[in-house]
Amino acid sequence: MPIPGRRSLVRGFAFATTLVLHVGAAAAQDLRIDVRDVPLPAALAIVERQAAVTVIFADRLVAGRRATCRYEGDSVPDALACVLTGSGLVARESADRQYVLSAGRRVETRPLAGFVRDARTGEPLPGAHVVLPEPGIGLATSTAGFFSFAALEPGEHRVRVSFIGFAVLDTVLVTRPGPHFLSLEPRAIQTEDVIVETAASQRADLTLVPGLVNVPVSRLQQLPSSLGGQDLLEALKWLPGISRTSEVTGGLVVRGSGPDQNLYLVDGAPVYHPWHAFSLVSTFETESFRQIRLYRGSFPAEFGGRLSSVLDAELSDGRRTEPRAVASMSVLAARFLVESPITSTSSFMLAGRRSFIDRLIGRTHPVSDPSGRVDTLRTGYFFYDWSAKVALRPDKDSRFTASYYLAGDDLDLRLPFDLSLDRNSWMRPADLLFEVDEAWRNALVSLRFERLLAADWFLSANGYDVRYAADEGAFVQPSRTADVTSDYSVRLRDVGVSVDADHYRSLEHQLRAGASIVRRSFDSSVAALISYAPGVTDEIEQDTGSDAFEFSAYGQDVWRPEPRLHLVTGLRITHFSGGPFTRLSPRLSAQYAFHPSRLVVQAAVSRNNQFIHRVRDRHSFLYDLVSSRWVPSSRDVSPADGDQVALSVESRPGAGLEVRAGLYARRASGVLLPDDAFQDKDGLAGPGIETATLLSQYVSGEERSRGFEWETTLDRPDWLASIAYTWSEAENRQRDATSRWYRSRYDVPHALDVLLRRKGGAFSGSVSLSWRSGNVLTVPVARYFLEDPGGGPPTGYLYRPDLNNGRLPPYLRFDVELSYRFSGLGADWLVRAQIYNLFSRRNVVSRLYEPDELAVRQRDRRGLPRIPLLEVRMEL
């Protein structure tokens, strides 16, 4: 599949514009109406067919009316006037190729707006589907749970509201300037509630761009995590096109792009390192969020700053109805969540988690030896996260939230080198030892204010302060005369404000615009002293720092020229002070519902930019060992620019059955690739942490990927089955004329995930299969010898002409999980047992090559074996 460049992108927009103009011109065709005493709807249908227009009307207006008309000409209004003669009705053009019938007087419209909430918690429900069965118009609620039909005939209107996991609400609302408040009652997941809708716009209202995952957290909670517990990012792995960089660790890889191209937002604020335990588990506990939206590849104009994906997560406001408390303990961590109303207009949520292995084995260990010497060994490691949110609603039109999020890891070791499972053999004072003191922290404060200015205007303002800090300290003494002391730190801070406004201009147009400004600060320092022998030392002491402002503004129009078609056009402009650089990012997506449930087609083309790059030193073990550095674009390094096209098809052919398939292609330039792909950390003293030094280890490059994603979900009241398959290709090349494309390290051509889950009742459980192509590796194909000009023996080298020319064996794993729910001691309990890698298949996760005289031997590193896991959860 060809991937469009910049010129192709422009051509694509030009084609789309031409197409729209052409369709508009088609309305000016000759009309011949000749009806006699036929039902009025039938006569209107003739006009619709001949003029290629849509006529919207309430059934009660035309019921029982008949039409007689003879017309020849090219005026649609005249033709409609002819058909409506004597009916007392008039036709008004409400949008291009769209007419609305009303009583024969001056048309007066009123708005119908409101908020949709969860009846159990009182929290807003973003993404809920609000439909007016007559005249068949629908839309999805915003992140604030808000909806607005801007121009309706005054009076009562039937409204249907639905959301997966909630009972459908049918009600009648009256147009009025103020908002309505609708509450949906939760119920067991039964997708019949949704699919019974008959509005032609059903699918077209909900996900307007291909690749968007917009599901309630309650559904994500059903998806198992590899190592148990509740993990939002782990749950996303069940979606096609998403994987981890390693077996159970590493960042998310979305459609073959690097983890640094994903934007993680918590209440509108970016999180730079959402991982614990060396990326074993994410910092996002599923249960503390009320909604997530994941944009794979194509995202609306309101988002920017990354090339690949956006995860927009919203912390729970806390229940407004009654208090709730949850406590849970698994093999990895213990956690709790408390949420409650404070007053009738406020609520809070507080959640925390902490690992406890340090509590089991102890953080400090006083030791002594027979000579009376004493020491204190340390074996401290834990991770933790806190999230808290307070929501205030000073009046019915306003909402104010304050969110706090803190996630970190703390590693504190002081140990001898002769560790073994025999603890008594090394629990003593030691002269030769190592100390490691490392900590990583993400902290953010986010304030958000939302206000309904009018029934058709909604304003949201957000301010945040985000800090990421990593400290890596070490002392290593392997002999009495050699040691190293190092202290490395990385600081990153974002302070930003943003304003977004939604204007529900008409039934056909929904406008959204916004602006943001953020100040990004990057600082790091290293101080290290390496003593090789008495009098032979290396000393490193460096500080770096830089600041940059990023200003963005965007505008977006969601246009529905007719009920089956949505067009979303947007433009984002970003100015980054580092260069300075200014970039325009056009976004265009279209969606057409051939059938409300059986066939919805989406397409999108977009351009994204990324102004910060993640790099790490590739030489020294003393710094950048765990944490990496973010570097702003500057005169030394340009922003990365990416183009994406995507096409998807969705269908719900039966009760609970959903099928999605999609194609995508993406290409990016200005991404940083290692200058020397074979360079790996190999010593203590490296070239340093100066930004220019780090950047010199990289070259500007290009990446491209394409793929096919297929997902089928069968969600029944008692069980859930899901199959997700991905075919993809991902390649890189250094940006010079002679370089060739080679497979990206994230290239995984085939991935298949199958989940079968039994739910409901006291016992529930799941079996799952994960199967994918092995990771790429560089295989030596020959050998050669070079002599030493200094007189040493010749050295044999393994010849590796092509990077990533081979692949590890396929990866396969089965997991099982069994849960039991019961009530006791005044609480609801859940006991969950899980077996990771049921058959203990020893998957190959990496491979080294070691030559001898006659051949090259392979040394494989195997993945995790069978691991039993247990979690106990209690809810009050």
Next chain:
Amino acid sequence: MAILLVATAALACDTVQPRSDGALVVQLFVRPDQPPPALRLTRTAPFGAPDPGVRSADVSLWIAGRRVRYRPADSVGTWVPDTPTDTVRAGAYFRLEVVSGADRLEADGIVPPAIGPVSVDVSVPDHAVEAVLLDSLSLPLDSLRFELPSRTGFLYPVVARVRWNPPPASSIPEWWMETRLVPVRRFSSTLIDYFLRPEGVLREPSGKDGPLEWSGVYAVPVAAADEPLPPHELRVVLVRGSGDWAAFASSDGDPDRREPVSNVRGGIGIATGLAIDTLRIVIR
């Protein structure tokens, strides 16, 4: 199940079968005040196969505008100048061109100035020091097999302080010096290796007053703390070259994992100008 079978077939098709291209490998070191040297010309070979020397090629070396033709010597893979020529002077520009079948290989460089007098001071502690010879952090590749070996022992850290004169100031680009300590008995341990410094690659500031200095460290293991340092021979090697040589010398230390950075266009290997000095010292 059908999906599984299709995916299986596709997965099988995806497996890459690496192939060998049999690339040309060249090695040439042009040294100051010596005639044009012999060069090595071979190809990459399958594992276990003998070194396949190239005997059919058109090999020319231009030095200071004069062409020196090469012919194969008796030794496999060795090529020597066809006719005797004058010695090469420091600062001379040279260009190598090899045509073998469809392969064309080129490299160029400048001959560095010779290394002047070199002095070496060696210092050894009075007693051997305790050190971790095998640490339990060097986990086996299969990290879940908790084989946690560890062993401590004793060694002498030997410090060699090497001094030499910087290259004279000139318009030639900067020079680099590779310094090596090569004891007769090499010692290596995963952890201790990080704290030894048997090699270095340093940029030489030209025209600097006074000698340049580099200190290296190597280790000599002994059986007990009170065991004296075993007498042994130390070879100190200094190699001066251009940035091409520095890149090569900085990347040639892990032959199983990576290839050294080559300056040869159309092939692999190294063809550069070098000045070499070697000292042998007996440490008692």
